[in-house]
Amino acid sequence: MEFAQTDKVKELQAKAFDFLNELVIPAEPVYAQQEHEIGPWDTPPIIEDLKIEARARGLWNLFLPAIGLTNLEYAQIAEITGRSPWIMPEAMNCSAPDTGNMEVLHHFATPAVKDKWLPQLLDGKIRSVYSMTEPAVASSDANNIATRIYQEKGGFRIQGTKWWSSGAMSPNCKIAIVLGVTNPDGEKHKTQSMIAVPLDTPGVKILRSTGVFGESDGGHGGHAVIHYDDVWVPEDHLLGELHGGFAIGQARLGPGRIHHAMRLIGMAERAFDLMCERAKSRVAFGKTVAEQGVFQDWVAEARIKIEMVRLLVLKTAWLMDTVGNRGAAVEISAIKVAAPEMAAWVIDHAIQTFGGMGVSQDTPLARMYGQARMLRLADGPDEVHKMALARRELKRYTGK
């Protein structure tokens, strides 16, 4: 394994830290205020100012393989963006679900669809949604997906209801990538297709948004319940091969999972900084909180957990670069479980260190905790990743 930092990474890391400290962290209260003022679903305007600045500083679309960063290199930049998770990734056009959607459009869209939507996404002008999960079925098992996509009249007709379609409440969100069944009697993993659906297509009904721990996640465009009611799109909107949707979904989620893991390390580092600074300055029962043995135990545990997960993420990124996503499957599942668990633990202890303030809006901790916790579900629950990991491990013992 080779984790040495390249000069390119060192330079980008320095730029990313400058951007974070000079502009992003100071923008957090402005973002919160604007979120409050502009209504639930618009993106706070400060994000547009930050996008201009990120672009000027060479911090734009860094997730794109075409930019030339390996997964290992990008990991070390994405970690920094996780320190302000609802502002910095979007300001650098590196946020979910757009990154995964852009990759799907790049690899699988027809030239007409790609030319219409990809440049606008790469330019940060619009946002996109990934519409897979459904309220009526256990969607952690993708084989359960029930939305139907019928081929007819030179196009496809879509019928079904999705939820947790993140970002779709935003007026800026223009295109959905929808997974549905095209071949119900086909062999396993050959029953579904993926299709691009512009959100202004007749029949796309955005019904409501589901919140996360009482937060609307508004600046991010909420999490929409969408009813696709006899929605018709032309046949060139099919992504990849007919009945090949499952494979695209798998390809899409590999890098997505590692990006989340990288950002979670950044979240944990920010929580760690906040907790240590607070403990050094807060005096209770005659000494600082930092001088209490129990707090020192938390600091040690937090540092051990962060370093272990960071090494696992770097190893996973290195494997993805050297043997491909399939060769890194065990590690991708492992970090998808380990990173949110670690971050939630560190953030939880930072909240405890702050006392009542920790659960308030006066630190980013409560919101970060919500993000870390929900990432034990989004992109597949822990139990499903553990099942996949265990199956791969047990395969090695076949015949023994």
Ligand SMILES: Cc1cc2nc3c(=O)[nH]c(=O)nc-3n(C[C@H](O)[C@H](O)[C@H](O)COP(=O)(O)OP(=O)(O)OC[C@H]3O[C@@H](n4cnc5c(N)ncnc54)[C@H](O)[C@@H]3O)c2cc1C
């Ligand atoms: C904030 C947020 C954002 C999201 N964004 C998106 C998005 O943009 N697009 C999208 O399509 N989806 C999105 N999702 C949905 C997410 O991917 C699903 O919630 C997740 O895959 C689980 O599916 P489900 O909710 O149907 O749970 P279910 O499939 O009903 O599973 C419920 C529980 O059953 C248990 N379980 C399931 N399988 C097993 C097993 N094999 N062994 C043991 N236990 C098991 C697990 O504990 C699991 O949590 C988002 C979710 C959240 C919370």
